[in-house]
Amino acid sequence: MDLSNIGDLIGGLGLFLLGMQMMTNGLKSAAGQSLRKALQAATKSRLRGLASGTLITALVQSSTAVTIATIGFVNAGLLNLGQSIAVIYGCNIGTTMTGWLVATIGFNFRISIFALPMIGLGMLIRLVGGDRRQAHFGTAMTGFGLFFIGLSFLKDTFIGLENAFPLQEVGTTSVGLALFMLAGFTLTVLIQSSSAAMAITLSLAAAGAIPLTAAGALVIGANLGTTSTAALSVIGATSNAKRIACAHVIFNLITGLVGLVLLMTLSGVINSSGLTDIFDMVILLALFHTLFNLLGVLLMWPLTTPMEKFLNRRFRTAEADAAKPVYLDKNILETPPLAIDAMTRELARVSRMSGTLAKEALSAEANDRSHIQAQIVCINKLITKIGSFNQKLAQQNLSEESAEILPSAMRVARYHNEIARLSGLIVMYSERFSQVTDSNTQRDIYNLKKITNKMLNATIIDDEVDLSSANSRTLLHKLEKKYQKIKQHILDAMIESRLSPKEGTDLLDSLSHIHRLAEQAEKSSRYWSSLSPIEHREPIHTEHKHSNKLSETDNEKMTEAESDAIDEVSDAGDNSSGKPPEQPRKAIAE
Structure with a gap:
């Protein structure tokens, strides 16, 4: 050749x-x-x-x-x-x-x-x-x-x-x-x-x-x-x-x-x-x-x-392993008290996962989207498995008290499903947040994120802590006031041409997602007590009383210390330059 x-x-x-x-x-x-x-x-x-x-x-x-x-x-x-x-x-x-x-x-x-x-x-x-x-x-x-x-x-x-x-x-x-x-x-x-x-x-x-x-x-x-x-x-x-x-x-x-x-x-x-x-x-x-x-x-x-x-069984990722229930076992379905305890423990685990996810979304950057989406898929799969376990448990011979727990468990699971979904929407606006040039709007966004982060910390279910919904309701009231204030600031900035109509609309949409996320976190905390034994439950307030505002009586019950602590969060971003503190991602994550 x-x-x-x-x-x-x-x-x-x-x-x-x-x-x-x-x-x-x-x-x-x-x-x-x-x-x-x-x-x-x-x-x-x-x-x-x-x-x-x-x-x-x-x-x-x-x-x-x-x-x-x-x-x-x-x-x-x-x-x-x-x-x-x-x-x-x-x-x-x-x-x-x-x-x-x-x-x-x-x-x-x-x-x-x-x-x-x-x-x-x-x-x-x-x-x-x-x-x-x-x-x-x-x-x-x-x-x-x-x-x-x-x-x-x-x-x-x-x-x-x-x-x-x-x-x-x-x-x-x-x-x-x-x-x-x-x-x-x-x-x-x-x-x-x-x-x-x-x-x-x-x-x-x-x-x-x-x-x-x-x-x-x-x-x-x-x-x-x-x-x-x-x-x-x-x-x-x-x-x-x-x-x-x-x-x-x-x-x-x-x-x-x-x-x-x-x-x-x-x-x-x-x-x-x-x-x-x-x-x-x-x-x-x-x-x-x-x-x-x-x-x-x-x-x-x-x-x-x-x-x-x-x-x-091979090539499993951390997310795939996290989507596997830790406490649910079909062998305990015939013992309803044990099954209910297992389901509440799994819900507590979902609460920690969704709370962590929401906090990551609040401080996320554009390149974090794939990680956030993988976490959302994981949480959704886990909630689906909890729902299937709930259905099988409902077919057992349950007491009246146990039967009442199952709908509340699914309600709580639904709130965490919504928290995960909203987290995915919030992270999509991360780039838009970083492009805001108006210093007052920057400070408002930073403060709303920070108080939302405080709300999430107060509502994440911890096995070692007796969760009370009173603090989360107080925080939601303060967050509502801050949210309405920020909305007005953004509308004023749009009228005064400090924000373009596109910027203003995007910001209003994204802040609405953050506001709704906080509401879902508060609801999950409020209904969590219904999963406890009757003697340890808090009274469940109807949603329409607390969806936007607390009653005047609740406002009066807020202690001065609580009010000062929350106002401190709201004012944490204020400084002589009118800008939020440096490295807001780190501050919010903490």
């Missing part, structure tokens, strides 16, 4: 990969939402997941694209892990379509007769199509033509290679097969395309440069090499992505083992029977590739459920 052949090899491989990329991107864009709808069909059953993965991968000629879409569906809750694993099985079957395209069209027709016209016609459709679907079909057609032009270069490059390298002899030994498998794996890792590795393998076989067994070993190696793409793509990714990638690796390893056993079993029979003289060797390789992937699916199908359970 001289420098000219090496240049043809590199150029042919480049044309092949470019054609594959254009064909894949064009078909994905032309299909639009159809691919998404086809993948949604996988939610019906694992069998449909297998069919969807096979058909979509065969259509777009990219198992990576389908795998990434599958990970997105799992993270969105549209697919469970078992269904996604079935899609991955289908992806492996779908990739065998490349071998059949090469074997049936690429080596049996004069490529220039149809490839070059396809490129010209495809580009014409692309140019006149604009942004319509036809333009994407034109891109795919152009890629299809380049795909076969590159294949033609690869085929011509390998002609006569058997005279330069003794590959025929090497490919018949056990060591030689291992080396060919390693070569197929390495080639796929380097070019990150099993389709290209498959095309090179088929080109070598068509040129007679390698025997059938060596070509089969290359195919197995290329199949194993696709696991590198999955492994590299999930570095730093979500737990679901890592589980799917791990399932991909496990499946391909087992499939590779099946392929090796099949190759060792059939190679002697094929060579002795002279089938290579009757059938095209390229067709036999494409058939072999499809056959051992199908056998791999048949072997792994009954093992999918055990593998799913195994993977669900």
